[in-house]
Amino acid sequence: MEYILLELNFNTVKFMLGVVYAPPNSDYLDALELLLATHLPEYEHAVLMGDFNTCLLQDSARSRKFLTLTSSLNLHIPKLDPTHHVNDSHSLIDHILTSSSERIATHGQFTASGFSHHDLIFASYKLRIPKLKPKIIFQRNFASMDHERLADDAASTDWIQIERIDNIDDKVKCFNSLVTDLLDRHAPLHPVRMKRPPAPWLTPAIRKQMAYRDALRRKHKKDPSEANWNNFKFVRNRCNQMIRNAKRRHIHSSVENCSSKNLWQFLHSLGLGRCRKDQPLSVDKDGLNRHFSSPPHILDPLTKALTISNIQALPIAASSPLHFTPVTETDIKKIILSIPSKAVGSDGIGRDMLLPILPFILSSITSIINFSLSSGTFPTLWKLAFMVPVPKISSPVEFKHYRPISILPFLSKVLERVVLRQFSNFLSSNNLLNPLQSGFRPSHSTCSALIKITDDLRKAVDDSQLTLLTLLDFSNAFNCVDHDILLSILRSLNMSGSVAEWFSSYLSGRRQRIRSDDIESDWCDVTAGVPQGGVLSPILFSVFINTLVSVLKFTSYHLYADDLQLYVSCGPGDVLEAIDRMTADLDAVKNWTANYGLLVNPSKTQVMFVGSRYHLARLRNGPLPPVIFNGVTLPYCDSVKNLGLHIQNNLSWELHVSEISRKIYASMHGLKRLQNFLPYSTKVTLVNSLLLPIIDYADVCYPDLTEELLDKLDRLLNLCIRYIFGLRKYDHVTDFRNKLKWLNIRHRRNAHIVSLVYGIVYNPCAPSYLTDRFSFFDFTDRPQRSSRNLLFRTPEHNAAGYSDSFTVSAVRLWNQLPLHIRQSQSIETFKSKDGLDSLARIQTRSLEGNLYNKVNEIQEDISLKKYDYRATQLHLASVRAQFFNNARKSNSKSPPQDAKKKQKPKSDDDHNIRYKLPDARVNINRLDLKPKSKPKIKVNFWSNKQSVPRLHKEKEKKSNRRHTVGSTTGLQASDLKPKHSVVKVRKRVSFLPTPIFSDNHVPMVTVPDDLTINLNEEEANELREDLNSVGVTNGAETSPSPRGPRSNPQLSPRGTKRRHSPDDCRHHNNETELEFFSKYVVQKLRKMETNQRIYSENIINTALMLGQLGKLNGKSRIAE
Template structure:
C-alpha cells in the first residue's frame, strides 16, 4: 500500500540546467531504492512574468539631496538598498550638461530624467526609473519659480508622475502657476502623482499657504498622503499628492546626508512590466575558437547541384560546425551590476552602514560627524575604483571604436532604449503589422493606373552598351568579397559571420559555387530573401508606446550580402562606364557625398546673388521612398539604362518574393510579404533606387531649373534675374510635372513637409504667392535644413555655425567630465569623433565668411585643444595648436576646398565639380603653361573673386594656384593631402612667427 502511494504521487522535478527535463535518478540513501518513474513526475511550471500572487506594488522614494556632487555613491547605495522602482530627488545642484554626475548617482539598470535650474545656482530635480519599466518622458512646462520634471509610467494603464521643487525664496504667486499646471495635468492624466519639496509648512498647524495648496489640490481631485515632519526642524515641507491611485506611506527615514527626511511609499498601481520569464538562448563567445571552427569545417562540401540544395547544405553544415564547438545555452535576464564594485568597496559599504546605525541610535553630533567623514572617504574610494576600472576598459578598447564609444555612452547616457515588453509575442506582431500597413496605406492613396505617366519616362535606349550577363567569379574574387564590408550577423545566419571570414580556405570553394550558380542562372536564393527587423525608437524623447515613432532596422543574411556584393561590383562598374546614372545624383556613389552636392548648390546660388539676382530653393519630402519603389516601373527603368538578359532576370528574382519578420527579445513575428520597395539594409538597394529616380532630375532640368539629389533628398532651385514680384510660370509648370511624375511612379509626396527658401535681398522678397504643390500652398521659410546644413535667405551660414558651436560645446563639456577616465589618446579620439567632426562637416561651405563667424568655430577648436593638453586660459593658443599639429579653422576650410579640387581635377570627385574648374592655358607658349594652374574667373564672370571669394568656383582656383608647384604636380591623393597640410601648416604658424 505504501509503495502504491509512492508511485501515484506526482513529484515536482526541475527542468535541468538548460531548461530540459531532468534524468531519472536514484535517490541516494532512499529507504526503498526505487527509481523515479517519469510518468509520475510533473515539470515545474515556467514563470510567465514577474507578477505573482505575492507581488508587492511598485515603490518610490522621495528625498532632498542638497547637492549630489559628493554623495553619488551614497545615494546610489541608498536607492539600491531600498529596492525602489522610482527615485525622486530634489535639489541636485547639477547643471544641465553634467550627465556624468547624474549617471554616477543612478543604480545600475536605471534611467535618469533631470531638469536643472535655468538661472542661478542650486535647485534641480531628477527622476530615476528602472530601464526595464515602460515609461516615457514628458516635456517640462515653464512655471515661474518652479522646477519640475515628469514622466508617464506604465503601458495599458498609465500613471503620470511630476516631481516639483519650489525654492524657499519663491513668492507666494508661484503656487498659483503650479496649480494652473496641475489642473492641466489632471485633465490629461486620470492617474496622477505630484510630489516634491514645496517649501511650505504643512505641519499639524499648517500655514495659510499650505491650507490653500492642499484645498486647491483637493478641488482638482488630488489627495495629500504625507503626515508628520519631513525636515529636521520639525516642519512638513515634502508632500505627495495623488489622484486615481492610493499611496501607502512608510515611516519617514532620517538620513545623515540631508536635513530633509527620506520618504518611501508604495503605489496601489499595476506593477510595470519588466524583463523575466523565458531564457534567451545564445552561444558563448569564449567557445567560438576559429581554429576549432576551421577543423569542424574540414569536410564542408554542400551536397546537390541545384542552387537551393547548395544553400541548404551550406546552412546545415555551418550550423553543425558551430553546434559542435559552441552549443546554444540559455541565458536568463540578470539585473545590471556595477563591475567596478570591488570587495574592498563592499567592506567599506558595510562599515558605512554600521556607522549609520550607530548614528540612528545615538542621534548625537559626534556619530553624525564620524559617519560624514567616512562617507567622504567611501565616495573617494568609489571614484578611484571607477576610474581604475574604466581606464583599463577604455585602454583595452582603444583599437575598437565601437566598443570604446559603448563604454563612453554607459558613462554619459542618462536614458536607455525603453523596454518593449520583449516577452510578448503580441508586441512582435504589432510592430510587424504596423510596418507593413504603413506602406500598404501609402500605396492605397496612390493611383493604380501607371499608363498616364508614360510620356514622362526616360526614353528607352535603342542602341548602346548593355549588360546582359555576369562575369564568372574567381577564387581570388571570392576572398575579396568575403572580407569586404562589415561582418554583421543576422539571426537567420547559421553562425556568426566573423567566423566564416576567419576560414577563407574552407569556405572558398562552396561559396564560389553558390555565387557563380546564382549569377549564371539569374536566380537569387529564396532562402535569403527574408529580413529580420528590429524596431528602433527615432528619438528618446518620443512616446515609446506609439508604434509610429519607431523605424524598422533590417538585417539580412550574410550569404545573401556576399552574393549582392558580387552583383553590385559588376553593375556599378557598368553604370559608371556608361554614365547611366544622373550626374547630379550624389547618394551612395564613390567620390560623391552630401558635401559635394551642397558645394555645387551653394556655388550656383552665391554666383547668382553676386550678379544681383535671386533664387528659390525647394526641398522635396517623400514618405518612405525606398519602401515604395514599384517593381514593374523599376524593371522598365533598368531596361532603359541597358540592363538585359540574365542580369535583369537576376534583379527580378532578387526583388520578388521577399518578406520580413520583427524580432523582439528572442521572439519572431509571423512573416509579412513585401510587394514593393527595395529591401532595407541591402547592398544593391541604393543603386537600384538611384536608377529608379533617374528620370526625375531630367524632368526638372527640362524646365530650366537646377536639381541635386542625394538618395531620396531632392533639391530643386530656380535662378532668377533681379527680384521679381512673383514666381515665374515655369516654376508652376515644373512643380505640376514633378507632382504628376511622383504620382505616376507611385511615390508619396509629402507637400506639408516640403520646404521653400527665397534667396535675395531681405528688403525685396517675393510679394506674390508661390505656386501650390499637390494642392498645398507653398510658403517661404526664413531658413531650411538640407542634408544637415542650415541655410538662410542670404546664405550667411550664421544659423549653421551657431548650431554647430552649441552642439560642439555640449560634447566638449561631456568630454571634460570623461577626462579623468580617459588617457590622452582616447580623449583625442572622443574629441575628434564628437567635436572636430562637427567643425569639419561641410566646412567647405564656409569659404569667405566674416571673421566674426569663423572665430566662433575657432573658439571651439581652442577649447578642445586646451582640454586635450591641459593648458590654461593664460597659455597662448598657437603653441598648443602647433604641438597638436592642428590646422586652425581658417586653414582647415582651405584644406577641404583644395582636397575637393584635387579630387575633381583627377576624376576622384563628381563631374559637376569638375565642370566648374578649368586648367589655365596661356594664349602664347609661356613658362607658366606647365605649372598645373587653374583659370581664375574674371570680374565679368564673378565679382566674388575680388572680395571674399565666397563661391567655390572662384575660391578654389585662387587657393590652388597659391600652392607650390611641387604640391600641384602631385597626382596621388594621399601624397597631395600630406603635402598640402604641411604647406598650410607652415603658412599658419611658421610664417607668422617669422
C-alpha cells in the first residue's frame, strides 16, 4: 500500500488529506486500519481518496471487511458510480473516505478516456462554521438577588389563603400568583441578548501582541522580503504560544473553581459533551404541533367499545383496591430536592425559583398535592406543555424527522412522583406487571433484557437448534395509547373510585404548543397518548401493553417498554413449523394492535434465524418460506440491532465491536481538540462519562468474544488512556492504566459480570428471569453448605459455545471469588480494592499457579453432564499431582530433618486432604512444599505374560494415602499371575464440578473407597506401552533397569505390531509419569465424542480411567 498524508491548517482547524493506492489482490486492510487508527484521532476533519482496489459493487469477504473497517473508524463513503472500466467490465474501486458526510458539499467523477481506465473522483468539503444569529431571551438574575429581603417578604405573605380554597385549579392559580409576584419584586425578568462572547482568556497584553502580529503581516504583504517574513513568523509563533498558555490557564482555573454541578455547563460552553445544537425550524410549526398531538391511527368506535367490554369482563387482578394516601411535607421536600430538572414550564415557575422560599411554601405545596389525591382531580394549569422539536437527522425536512421533548410545569412532576411511588408499590406487591417486561422497572434494564435474549439464543445453539427471532417496531407507540382503553385497564386492576377519577383527570384535557427559540405555535388539544415527558407515562404504557402478551401462544417473548422480541427455537428439520408458529403469533399481534389502537411498522420489523454456522449454511441451501405480517413479507436479516446491541445470526460480535469503535473515534474527534488544555482530572471525567459507557454497554452479553475482538476493544481502551495522559503511539500504557486503577478489557468485563451477579444474589428486586438461572449446590438433604458459601451450580450444557454464555461465565467467575468477597455487605465493598484484586486474579494464574482454571476449561470443553463430572474428578487429581511434582523438582534442597519430623495436623474430616493454593503473585519455584503433601496415584499391572510387581507393601496400605502412577522392575517368576489384566486404583479423587474455596483458599479433596478396573490383555499391553513410551519421548532421566531378552513382535487384534520385553516395564521417575498422565487426560477428554459418553454410575468409574489413559474408543470390553 502506498499513501501520502498531508496536514492542512486553517486557523485553528486541522485537516488531514490523504491519497491512497492499494495494489490488486494485496492484503492491505490491516495496515490501513493501523495507519488510520493512529492518525484519525488527531484531526477533527479528514478526507482520503484513491484507488483502494476493493470493489463495493460485489458482496465479497474483502468488500465486507473494507466496509467494516471504515465504519469502525467512523469514516463515511459517498456514493459513486463505477469508476474503473475495462471493455465491458465496470467496477467501483476508487473511493472517497470522509470523517463527516454532512460537510461534503459536492462530489462526483469525470471520465478520463484516452489516458486511464479510472475515472477522476472529486469532492468539495465545507469547513466554514455557520454563524449563529444573536437572540434575546428573558431570564431572572438570582445571583444578585437579596435573599434576606426575599425571605422576609415570603414570611409575611399570606400562604394560608391557599388552604381555604376548595377547588384545585383555584388553589394552583393562587399559588402561582403569590410566587410570581414575590419573585418579580426581587428578581424580575429582564431581556438578555445571547451572542457568542469573546474568548475570556484573551488579555489586553495578548490583544496588543495580536495587533502587532497583524501589522507585521500587512508589512510583509507590501514588502515580501525575507527579513519581514522572519519578523512576522517570530511574532506570530510567540503570539500563538501566549494564546495557548492563557487558554490553558483559564480552563484549568475555571475547572478547579467549578462545582460538580456547573462543570458540564462549562464543558458544554467549550463545545465538549453531548450538547444540543440549536437549529432553526425547517417545517411549519403548527403542522408539526398537529403531527405531535394527533395519533396516527384512530380506533373505530365499535372496535373500541368491543375492546372495552372485553377488558371489563376480565377478573379483578388485585385482591385489595388501590387508595391514595396523603403525603407529608418531608416527603414533598425530598422529592423536590431529588428532581434535577431546571426547565421552566408553562406556568413560569421552575425549581430554582422555589428553592429560596421553599421553607415558606412547603406546606402550601403539600396541601395542593393532598387535595389533588383526595379529590381525584389534576390541576388544569399543570396539563399545559411546551414541546421542543429535536432533529433526528442533520438536515430535517419532514415532520417525521423530529422527535418531541416535552417541558411540563415543575410542580406537576412533583405530584406525578408522589402517585408513581404509590402506584408502583401497588403493582409490585400484587405482581400485576409481566415478569418479562424490563422497561422502567427498578433493577431492570436493557442489559438484563439482552442477557435473557442472548442466553436463550445460545442455549438453543447448544442444543443444536435454530432460533427464529423477530423484532417488532411499534410506530409512535406512546402517542397512540387510547385514553378510554387505558382507563378500562386501570379499573380492571382494582382501583378505588377516586384513584380512577384522578387518572381520568390526569389524561384528559391536555394541551401543548411548539416552542423553538423565539418561535411559538398555537395551542393544540392532545386527544390520545400518555403525556410526553410525564413521570407516569412509562409505567402507564407498561400497564397498557401488558395485555399484549396474553395473545402470544406459540413463541417466547420479551418486552422492554414498546420493544417486543418474539423468538421460537426448533430443530434443523422443524424450520417450517417454527415459521408457522411465528406467523401465528404475528397474526395475533396484528389483531391485538387493531383492537387497541397501536400500529406496527412492517418496514422496520426485523426477522433473523440464529444458529451455528453449520446449521445456517444448511438453511441457505434451500428456499425458505417467508414470514408474513399484515400482508407484508418480512425479509430475513443477517444481523439485527436490538436495544442498542448488534446481534449477528451466528452470534459473532464483529459488527457490534465495529460499531463501538466507530462511536469511540467519533467522540474522540471532539475531545482531541482541547486535549492539551484540559487538566488531568477533567479528562478522566470526560472519558468516564463519554467513552467508557460506549465500551461497557451490554459487555456482559458477549463473554464469548474472540481474542481478535478483545484486542480491538483493548486498543480502544488504550486509546482512552493515551488521551488522558497524552501518550504517543508506541508508549506503553500498563503503568498508566494501573495509575487509573482500571482493569484491562477482559477483567473489566469479568468485574461487570460478577457485580451483576452480586445484585442478583442480594437485590430482592432483581429480575426473576435472571435469578431463576442460578441455583446453589445441593449435596445432600441436609442444610446446604453451598448456601452459606454462596456457590452456584454450573448449568448443564452440551457444547463449548454455551460455556461462554453469561450464566455459565457468571457461575465460573463468581465461584472463584474468595468467600469474604462473595459475602460483602454492600456493592461498594464488593467493588473495593480487595474485590478488584480478586477479580483480576481470576484468570491471570497459570496452570501451575492455579490448578482450578485448567479444570474449568476442561469442564467447558466436554460439557458438564454427569459423565463430565466424573471426568473432571479424575483429571483434577492428575493436574494436582503434576503441579506439586513440578514444584518439588524446582526445589533443589531437601527440607531440614526437623521439618520432616513435624507431624501434619489432622483434618477435621478423616476423609479430606487439604492442599494449599498458592497466591497468584508468588513464584511457584519458591514454594516450600512438604514431602508428605505430594499426591500419588498407584496403578498395578498383572498379566499372564508379563510380570508386574505391587508398587507398595502390604503394611503401607492403611497409612499411605498418596497416589502414584508408575511401574517397577526386578520381577520374579513367582510374581506371575495367570489372570486377566487388572488395574487397581487404590484411592479415587472426587471433586465438585467447579472449585470450592474456603476463607483461606484451601480446596477440599475427598478420597472415597477403592476402585478396581478390569482390562483384557490387549488393553493392558497398550496401556503399559503408552505409559512407558512417554519416558523416551519426553527425554526424562530414568534410572537403568535390567531387561530380559526381547520377545518377538506380537500382532494385536487390530493388526499393529508391538515389541514387548519379558516384563514390558520400564522404570521412570515419578515426575515424568505424572506429567504424562496430566497431558494425556487433557488430550483424550477433548477428543471425546458425544456418542461415547456413558451415564451409568458404576460403568462411569471404569470407563473414565480407560478414557483418561487413552482407551475409551467405544469398542473396549469393560467388566465391572
